[in-house]
Amino acid sequence: MSSALTNFVLRPEHGKIGTPIKVRSNFFEIQSFNQGIIHHYDVTIGDGKVPPAVNRKVWQKFEMVEGQSMLRNVRPVFDGRKNVFSPKALHFSGPEQVGQFEVELSDGGGESSSASRRRVSGKFVIRIKKVGEVNMLELSNFLQRKSQQTPGCLTAIQALDVLIRHVPSMTFDTVVGRSFYTPQDLRVLPNGAEVWSGVYSSARPGAGNMFLNVDVCATAFYESGPLPGMVAKILGRRSIDELRRGITDRDRAKLERFLKSVQIQVKHRGDKKFKYKITRLTPTPAERTFFKNQDDEEKSVSQYFTEQYNMRLSYAFLPCIVVRKDMFLPMEVCEIVPGQRFMKKLDEKQTAEMIKFTCQKPDIRANKTRQGLTMLQCKPENPYLKQFGVKVNPDMAIVQARVLPPPQVMYSQGFTPNDGAWNMRGKKLAKGASLGSWSVVNFHVGLARPSIERFIRELTQAFINVGLDVVKRDPPIMINADPQGNIDRTMKEAWLQAGNAAKANPQLIVCILPVRNTQLYGEIKNISDTVLGTPTQCLQSKHINSARFDYCANVCLKVNMKLGGMNKYLPANLTPFLAQRPTIVFGADVTHPAPGDVNRPSIAAVTASMDARATNYSSEIRVQSSRTEIITDLSDMVKEQLKKFYKNCGQKPDRILFYRDGVSEGQFQAVLTEEVQRIHAACASLDKTYKPKVTFVVVKKRHHARFFPVSKQDTDRSGNCQPGTVIDTKIVHPFEFDFYLQSHQGIQGTSRPTHYHVLYDENKFTADALQELSYRLCYIYGRATRAVSMVPPVYYAHLLAFRARFHRHGVNWSDTGATSETVESEQQLASYARVKPELQKVMYFM
Structure with missing residues (x-):
């Protein structure tokens, strides 16, 4: 189990099974760092609620001007919030190790509204207090397996992390978590969003060394620019003129959800670009939104802007933006401020475009990762790295890996897959379920009945060919339904008719959907899962006319499992841990x-x-x-x-x-x-x-480790590592039981391996046994004809x-x-x- 070194599980040994290969990883070795003492300080700027971006501007000014008397050419690094780490002790004037300074920013630090500006007046008080010392030797001992991961060790890793990110944090305007984003090469997404690329960095402990994990990343931002143009995009209109007849309540509600808390700046006050956050929209357009002025006269927003600013509103038919409690702004004087992260769920079109943008072949991603290291400015001439004695190897770490052999997969007969993928032609299910009572509901109004009947015949034949036992060869009961109608009543009717026709409880309801319709799909699944207790199989109508065998066979895989059948399995000799007890x-x-x-x-x-x-x-x-x-x-x-x-x-x-x-x-x-x-x-x-003996393994896909084969002969057809590539050396934990496993074939872009970390193990797994079992299980995911990624x-x-x-x-x-x-x-x-x-x-x- 665990030891004095860790509460979790020690690595039993490194795995040996598989063909040895070498891979490049997006980990860059930190070749040296200060082995002595680093000084840790707590920093409070203003009232402690100043945003990190403003904190950094204040710190930068402090470092260049006001702090010179204390710093004396020492280069401490700042995390933008509370922590400062220094390679040497800072000189305070008093004995209590506390310093206080005042810094003034000429632009008010980019505050978001005039109210904020008045509150801080561009002046910030910085309080610096020493909280402790970090002995970097603790980190060295941890990396060399001489001691456990102490709190001091975690602080040492944090200090290296802050050090590496210090210069880019001061350079890039947009910092999100551990990533730095730039609008260079941005791509506009549908419906008012855009995607920016960035670079991620994290200091990570490895076996014997610290590494810098660098990755390319992307995230969505609100598209910046004049607000009326954004309104048209958000609502999916070609131009704002399409809204001249007015906006429906539903569209207005959609707009309000999209725009709530988005920051805008106004352009009707000359050079003064005041910034505000949107709280809501008015229910009425600008020409019919009224307020009382200081003389208690009632005026419309439209009228006020004509009189006050000599502006005749072109889009008075749009609702007003409400900022603060009761301040109304017409949309055409508002612009969305650039660099605001889009935190809502992307819709289908946005997701598709995002995937296109982020999908990069392994060789392209590897090159971009190297460029990312350059963006982080981890060069010998970086003065901060120099003072902390840190050197980063500019080349990707080359890591020893192994490719595990693929297992034999059993359908009605066994075969050994090539490259982690296959199809169902010539194969029969290991155990086909029996299908005797089913019905079909067509929610696509424009779909001709003969087309559906032909498809159901092809689907039934595919079921039989693949090994499902279709008891009655007669066509199932078929009903047409309105996708906007009463779905509950429709599903109950389909259930009743199927049951009456077969004189048995219905086993399956097949539903044909007009398009990818989350609302309709959700209603169908809600009723079938929680009311009827009968499995459903939803199909998109676009597949009905073609009735391809591969598609029908894939549907069969899902249906068989929903009916309690078994699609495939692994021979008992390949899974001894499962088979023996x-x-x-x-x-x-x-x-x-x-x-x-x-x-x-x-x-x-x-x-x-x-x-x-x-x-x-x-x-x-x-x-x-x-x-x-x-x-x-x-x-x-x-x-x-x-x-x-x-x-x-x-x-x-057991x-x-x-x-x-x-x-x-x-x-x-x-x-x-x-x-x-x-x-x-x-x-x-x-x-x-x-x-019973328990083994508890954490499975992680949300990490930034990527691997690139050194030799072309070790790649799959997409240029990625081959299925079965496992890594448990160098860039893994110094002594705990973890490994990376890329179990799937790459389809497009760069594959992401899965990280397995064993927290508890009473079954005393060897590295080979757990790696092989985990890999082999990936071949029997029920609804795919390929090895999956976890x-x-x-x-x-x-x-x-x-x-x-x-x-x-x-x-x-x-x-x-x-x-x-x-x-x-x-x-x-x-x-x-x-x-x-x-x-x-x-x-x-x-």
């Missing part, structure tokens, strides 16, 4: 509401294997308080899954392998302490003597949590901007319906 494999994930949604709850999803082959999974969902990362009800969820396993297999599992997604490094200890204890508690609640139980937990969003009553799911600020959190929790028990036994969420 009763073993249950869990996947768990917590998904949180979108940014800005303050009350909507988080959803915890847990899946668990129900057979010795880890192919069929049952599911448990819980709704919990918003943004709670720990799974609150995990003990009960695990207990329910163990009971189902016992019912299915007739025995209790071993538990628990893959947990969505946990950041800072949460490892809390998750280990609370969730592992809840797993043990679940077992004890069934029987006090029941103590272990299936976690993938299933993702799908399950995503589906649970649709179990909420009375929601417009197509509205990506919707928030739930007005509803109490208890009501939010109560608004989710439970999935029917009969569906929890099958993989209805596929």
Whole structure:
């Protein structure tokens, strides 16, 4: 288990299985750093609530002018908030190690409104107080496996991080977290957004050395410019003239959601570019929005601007912007300030364009990563790095990797895939379910019935060819429905008609959707999952006329799993950990509401294997308080899954392998302490003597490690590492049990490996055993004919949590901007319906 070095699991040894190869990584070795003492100071600027961008401007001015008497050519670095690290002690005038200075910014530090300007008047008081010393030797000892990761060690890593980011933070105007963004090469997205590229940096401990992890990144910003033009884009109009007849209440509500809290500057006061935040829109256009002036005369906003500024409004038909409590501004005097991050969920069109922008082939991404290091100015002549004794290798670290062999995959017969992908031609399901009672609902009004009948014949034939047992060859019951109509009534009617025709409970309802329609899809899934208890399969109407075999076979894979069949499995000799003793494999994930949604709850999803082959999974969902990362009800969820396993297999599992997604490094200890204890508690609640051996592995995709094969012969067809590439040396943790595994074939862009980190291990896995098992499981993800990028139980937990969003009553799911600020959190929790028990036994969420 753990040791004096760590609360988690020590690396048992490095893996040996697989073909050795070399890869370049986007980690740059920090070849040297100060091994002595670094001085740590706490800094407060103004009232302590000044934004980081302004803090940095104040600090820059302080460093250049007011602070010279104290600094005396020492170059401390600042994180933009509270922390300053210095290579030498700073000279304070008094004995109490506290300094106070006043700095004046001529532009008021770019404050966002005249009210803010008056509050600070361009003058900032800086208070500097020493809080401690950082012994960098602690970090060296940690990297060399001589000591554990102490709080001092974490502060030393933080100091290096702040040092590396100090110069770019002062250079770039737009800093988001650990990334620096520039509008150079931006791309405009549909509907009022744009995407900027940037560079990410993070100081990371490795095996024996510190590394600088550099990556290219991109994020969405509000498109800047005159507000009326943005209004047309947000509402999907070709020009603002299309809105001259007025804006509907629905469009106005959409605009208000989009624009709320966006910063604008006004252009009707000459050179004075006052900035404000939008609070809301007026319900009336500028020509019919009235207010009383100082003489108590009632005037419209339009009239006021004509008299006061000699401005005849061209767009008086648009609503006004409201800033502060009761200040009305016509849209045409407003411009959206550049560099404001777009925090809302991107819509479908925006997402598609974003993917095009960010999708870069491995060789292009590698070059951009090197350019990113140049942007960070990690050169020998950087005076800050020089004073801290830091040197960064300008070349990417070359890391030893291995390519694991692909497993044999069993359908009705076995085969060994090439390059991690295959198709269903000539293959039959390992165990086809029986389909006797089903119906089809067509929600696409313009689709001809003969076309649908022809498609259903082709689909039925594909089902039979692939191995699904279609009991009746007669066409299923088919009904046409209005996508805008009563979906609840339609689905119940389809259920009844299917049941009556077959004289048996319906097993499946196939729904043909006109387009990708989140609202309609959500309603269908809500009713089928929580009311009918019958699986549904949604199809897009664009596939109906072609009826390609590959598409129909893919539908068959999903349907078979929803009906309790088994698509494929791995031979027992390839999964000894699963086959030798009763073993249950869990996947768990917590998904949180979108940014800005303050009350909507988080959803915890847990899946668990129900057979010795880890192919069929049952599911448990819980709704919990918003943004709670720990799974609150995990003990009960695990207990329910163990009971189902016992019912299915007739025995209790001796071993538990628990893959947990969505946990950041800072949460490892809390998750280990609370969730592992809840797993043990679940077992004890069934029987006090029941103590299966537990292994708990965190699965991470949200990281910035990328790998580029050194030799062309080690690439797949997309130029990425081959499926099965595993790395557990050099750029991993100095001594804990973690590894990177790229299990999938690259399709486009640069593949992202998955990071596995073992927090708890009573099963005493070797590195090879866990790496091979995790890789092999990626080949039996139920609805794909390829190896996937992470272990299936976690993938299933993702799908399950995503589906649970649709179990909420009375929601417009197509509205990506919707928030739930007005509803109490208890009501939010109560608004989710439970999935029917009969569906929890099958993989209805596929």
